[in-house]
Amino acid sequence: MRHLPQRWLRSYVTAVAVVAATAALLAVRSAHPSRAALGALLVLAVVGVFAERTAIEPPQGLTISPGMMLTMAAIFTLASGQLVPAHGVMWSHHAAALARCGAFVAAAEGIWFPHIRKREFTKLAFNTSQMFLAGVAAASVFSWLYPAGTQSPPRFLLAAWPTALTYAVINVGLTVPVVAMATGRPPRELVKEVRPVYLQCLPFALIGGAFGWLYLQLGAIVVPLVAVPILIARQTFMSSIQLRAAYEETLRILVKALEEKDRYTAGHAGRVATYAQYIGEELGFSAARLARLRYAALMHDIGKLVVPNHLLNKPNRLTAEEFAVVRRHEDVSVELLGMIDFLRPVAPSASGDFSRYEGDTDALEPYIVAVADAYDAMTSTRSYRRALPRAVAYEELRARAGTQFHPRCVDALIAAIERRGVAHGPGLDDDEVFVIPPPSLGTGSAGLGDLAPSLPVAPVPPIEARP
């Protein structure tokens, strides 16, 4: 979607705000709240303002916020009819009108302090307005499905989901145009992105209903009781996210330390991890399996830490003894990865044994790392030759697919790289500074390929040296 003029955005926001203000006016006029109802509204609205600050934003995926729960608690409390003075025949009608005032709790959740601090009043007005409208619609649905006086848990279960769904649909429906207009991203993509919200809102709505039910019996004292476990779950979840990020950070730093040792492979581990992730995504791995694959790829050369520097950076061909010492790093890598429980199943990824394809096995990871490693070895400059162009690397991979490499992994990598349109190869690793100018021949595999006496000598196409 192309950028629309600012004027459109402003008119849209104004329209939403006007509709919301009208709805608010109507809701207030038709409701006759008791003092208990006003108290409940006030308590839940105040909690709502602060609840949004406890929203969790996981690294990938949608924000998880307890806002839905509070809105539902308010709607349930007010729609029950228990807070309406019980006189006259219009009792359930009054209760429904009062329930629509529960939308003020939703509006309170739209108040986001940073917007006030930065004086972004348009955003503030839009958020409170759209959430109010979503709340009014949800309240109407709920009081229709669960009229005042109903006291049946199964019926509540049936009414909660349509209510939550109404809330979520209006919330998303009103917000997507604004985000689309402001960022120029296609609305369809945005709608797709927030799809999990429709499932996620249900448990919150159910707990919210139970919360409202207890509130009616016990008053505001249930608020801390409900808040404590939710806040603890949230805080602990946040710290697990932080710890995981810190762990990944630690691995990266240590891998960097390793690469300081081996000057020609700067960035190698990170790139192999990226290529391995490409392949994993292409093969439809789950998020957990992808994470494991990425760590294994990142650490596949960790054993090089035990190889003395003068051997790692030797510009000439290694002697047989030296080669044995260097080769030992693979066993060490496997041993080290095996010491980490969740990487143990993929520990063979660090072994050179998988540089030979012998039919399908359960564990694809070692083959994936082998392909990613070989691709990076070919498209980056090594101590024994310069980088090869991408096309040559593809050809090499394809030629050895089925004998040395797993064919599915090769296809997946090539497809993924082509689709992303990223380029690798000579001329793209110019930021490396080499003390000794590397030679420009040899294809190599896993960085040791053309040293390995056991491997057949690859047909080496003549490559132009870099200008």
Place this chain on the structure above:
Amino acid sequence: VTDRRVRLATVGAAGLAVVVAAAADPHGRIPGLAALGLIILLAELVGFRLGDGSFVPLAPAAVLVLIRTTALRGAPHNDDLRFLVVIVLAELLAVAARPPAACARGRWQPSFVRLAGGFAGFAAYALVVRYFDGGADRDVTLLALSAATIAVIGIDLLGRPHRWADLVHSGGVRAYAALAASGMLMALAAHGVGNSPAMGLLGVALFAVPLLAASYSFAQVDAVRRTTAQTIRALSVVPELANLATTGHADRVARLAGAIADHLALSPSERINLEHAARLHHLGHVCIDDTDVRGGLADPADVTETTARMLRETGHLAEAARVLDAAALHHRGKDASLPPETRLAAQVLKVASDYDDLTDGDAARQTAAIESLYAAPGYVYDPRVLAALELVTA
């Protein structure tokens, strides 16, 4: 695998009992009580994993629901017997089904603690209700339930080996707070207050969700923490595999440093920093370019500084780098301006590492090693640490 099979069989048997009870007496109180017994059994199997590896089952929260169900009308009453039967049966089954993590102090111990807590909680609830002549209004209910919660959670805490500081550090306080709040909510939701309608097991299930989410988050934290510890252990053997340190050195030094830290009552967080530093203190050696020091040995302070430099950039090992920095500064006699606890931790690291270099894991060389550490000039080793070493190795 056998353990899992036993667990499945036990839970299956309890589930079957609930179904049979529901079929035999659909409108009576027995099926509900049987379901509560099953919930207690399940709640013994799931729980919070704390930072020190211990396990806090969710069962106390389920026991609170059972207490409120049976003690509603105060004691003495027929319900005394119902409570007794349900909790004893559930706990007997739990003995067979309990996961290994919960058996740190034996298979039976948690069941005894739970029974003691349950009886105390039941008595507390029933006594409060009785004191107010069987009243069931809001205030009496809240008072009785608070008393029961304090009794159940309090006795569970007494049954744990924790010191208070460790409990705070390992997340135990958060776990117990979530248990207490959720337990009260579930107990309140299961039965109406006064004449209000009850949500029954639906209420229990709904308010179990935040509790389960909390325990899931604890499990996530535990998984990352364990992976981090294993990674540190893997990295600690790298210098040994590179023949730059003797086999098992890092592990022995870390254990010894931990024992000395306990003896000197270092704070839990400083103890962990010290252990990380002890495990990794030789790691920098593999990154020192051996083309410069080929054949010879790198300067120990250089090694420590290189390790510290590597770790300083990382997020959560930066604290361990602080201990290593202090150790390197001490080696050069420049550590006077550091905070006392950091200096002490660095001293512990130095003493533990030098002691291990002298003994090489050989118990026969202990006395000689300690004597030669004492023989060093006074400024090299802190006498408090040496005294602690002597006690710990004795």
